[in-house]
Amino acid sequence: MRKRFPSLKRGRFALLKGYEKLTERQKQRLEEWLDEHDELALAYYLKEVFREFYHAKDYDTGEALLEEWIDQAKASPLPVYHEVAKTLEKLKAPILQYFLTPNTNGRIEGTNHKIKNIKRRAYGFRNIDHFRLCVFLECTGKANKKPVAYQLPSSACPRVVGRMKPVNETT
Numbered sequence: 445m446r447k448r449f450p451s452l453k454r455g456r457f458a459l460l461k462g463y464e465k466l467t468e469r470q471k472q473r474l475e476e477w478l479d480e481h482d483e484l485a486l487a488y489y490l491k492e493v494f495r496e497f498y499h500a501k502d503y504d505t506g507e508a509l510l511e512e513w514i515d516q517a518k519a520s521p522l523p524v525y526h527e528v529a530k531t532l533e534k535l536k537a538p539i540l541q542y543f544l545t546p547n548t549n550g551r552i553e554g555t556n557h558k559i560k561n562i563k564r565r566a567y568g569f570r571n572i573d574h575f576r577l578c579v580f581l582e583c584t585g586k587a588n589k590k591p592v593a594y595q596l597p598s599s600a601c602p603r604v605v606g607r608m609k610p611v612n613e614t615t
Contacts, residue, residue: 452477452484459484463492486520503543510536558582 452459455477458470466474478485493516497509510532517529532539542548562578580586 451480459488459491462495483522487522487525490517490520490525500543503540506543507540510540555583 455473458466458474459477461470463471463474474488478488490513493509493513497506497513500506500509514529514532514536517525517532520526559579562575562582566575566578
């Protein structure tokens with residue numbers, strides 16, 4: 445991309461940001477790039493239209509915006525957008541279902557990601573209780589209700605050990 449369009453150096457972030465979040469200087473540079481590169485202008489326009497769909501408030505508006513985007517993507521000369529349009533057409537019903545029941549599994553996916561990161565950082569706990577405690581502390585930010593009879597070694601879970609409270613041995 446940089447070799448093909450050397451004038452776009454350091455322009456990726458301006459292209460990825462929403463237009464309303466750009467500074468005046470970024471807007472000016474973006475306008476210059478879009479005037480200079482037709483394909484880029486079309487791709488940027490399709491990105492912004494898709495963002496409008498993403499921010500729709502109700503089902504009917506979302507459906508109309510998604511249909512409009514799919515039609516525009518299919519009509520574009522950029523083949524990558526044709527593939528995305530086909531995929532969105534196949535998944536249109538589940539995507540639009542969000543407007544009827546705005547629930548996602550994002551929180552569960554985030555928790556699974558945290559657990560995988562703990563596992564990677566730990567590179568294998570010798571004691572499964574240490575692993576469970578680290579997961580509990582990292583995911584909830586709270587100490588276990590029942591005090592544990594042993595202390596974790598400081599190498600057990602580096603991000604969490606700093607937040608741990610001393611264990612009360614008297615209970």
